[in-house]
Amino acid sequence: MKITAVRQAPLPITSPGANAVVDFAGLTTTAVAIDAETERGPLTGYGFASIGRWSVGGILDDRLIPRMMDAAPGAHLDADGRLDPVACWRLVMRNEKPGGHGDRAAAMGALDMALWDLLGKAEARPIYRILADRYRDGEADPDVAVYAAGGYYAAGDPIETLRAELSDYIDAGYRAVKIKIGGAELAHDLARIEAAIDTVGGADRVSVDANGRFDLRRALDYAEALAPYGLRWYEEPGDPLDFRLHATVAEAYPGPLATGENLFSSQDARNLLRYGGLRPDRDVLQFDCALSYGLPDYLETLAELDRHGWSARSIHPHGGHQMSLHLAAGLGLGGNESYPGVFQPLGGFADGVEIRDGRIRMGDTPGVGLEDKGRLIDWLRATFG
Known part of the structure; x- marks a missing residue:
């Protein structure tokens, strides 16, 4: 070559x-x-x-x-x-x-x-099979758990618009969803959360994401308000590099926390595991290979997890894209984010793929499989020839 x-x-x-x-x-x-x-x-x-x-x-x-x-x-x-x-x-x-x-x-x-x-x-060959052969003795997951990320704030932020969006995800085969918090007053965010729980059928199917917005006081206020719901997870309450904040919230919040999508190296991942107070028995890590130097450094991050007593199943990569999906199947991660309705042409997976009971079955398209996303491959070919 x-x-x-x-x-x-x-x-x-x-x-x-x-x-x-x-x-x-x-x-x-x-x-x-x-x-x-x-x-x-x-x-x-x-x-x-x-x-x-x-x-x-x-x-x-x-x-x-x-x-x-x-x-x-x-x-x-x-x-x-x-x-x-x-x-x-x-x-x-x-x-x-x-x-x-x-x-x-x-x-x-x-x-x-x-x-x-x-x-x-x-x-x-598809990437997930190459990864499984190289790094997992040939064992690849045939399907991957996926959740639908959305629930962004819209103009006026009507609750019925959120309900309709989440209903579409459930109708498409997803069983878990994620919505945004922190961009409104606590009372309004709680109303959004309750609408989401009612729409998808259970608090254990709803995650919330503050995108690092809160200082410690507000992160703890939200933790106290969120705890009774029993949510799937509470994501990025504070700045991603404020490990002391995450450790303090972990002491106060009994439910799962999630973070890591805005850490871009195995060194930052190591510091999160050392000082972030996260709990391997329940918390979720969201490192995104495409934002963190690619696969060689991602493998170092997985080695850090093992040294700190974490399972690779604790990782649900950020990004909602094909490369993260291949990593999840090939390296045995816990699942994958999906953007079925937003961030096009990258969001979501192959055109026409079927989500069954919150899982997606892996295909056999060689490479990452971007050719299976019509709008994306059309743009790539038009741009690069």
Whole structure:
């Protein structure tokens, strides 16, 4: 295999409204295309930097892509002449100073996804099966639990609009949902929660997400108000790097907490596990491979979980996209987020896929499977040729 070109472009994403912190109008992410000559002929691997972070093309164009293209012949390959995404990761990340995790992590995540997509196409195998063979003795989950994330604040925020949205998710086969909190007064948020519980049929099917909005006092006020409901989880009550806040909330809140989607490295994950006060028997971690340097560093995060007594089943990756779904099935994670109605063209999974009792069955499309999302692959081909 010979890599012939690596390109990037900003990918526009439709806005779902607002959470407690961010209005998503005009949101973009970064898409990457890697062209290669292979034994199967010309192939292109596609990747993107997940959802919720702005495009990071400058880092790719200025540093990461030139290192990829300037590498010595064969540096991208393993001993058998096959593409080696881990070797590519090492050569692209050379001369990067430790720390500084943020947009660089998203840029590397997009490039890494495209490399794995290219490898899967070259081997004519879906990524989850490659991951299971490499890292789980061939054991892949045939299906994955998924929940529908939505419930964003809309203009006027009528409760009936929220009910209708959640009803659509249940009708589509989802059994668990997530809605936003923290962008309104507590009383209004509680009314939204009660409507969600009534609509989906139980508090254990409803998670709430504050998107890091609260200081400690307000996080604890919400914890006290939420505790009697018995919700599925209470997500990101405070700033994702305020581990002391999370530890204090964990002491006060008996139900499950969730966090991690805005931590972009195995080092930050280690500090969360050390100092965040989270409880392996109930809490949920949401690390997103496409926002955190890609698969090589994600494997380091999984190793940290094991060292701290956590199961990989505790991870339900953020992002609601195909790469996270492959990781969940191939590495034995607990489930996956889904954006069935928002953040298009990335949100949701393959066109026409059936959700049965809150689970999605894995397919056999080679690579990440972005070709199974019509609007997305049309944009990628129109943009990259």
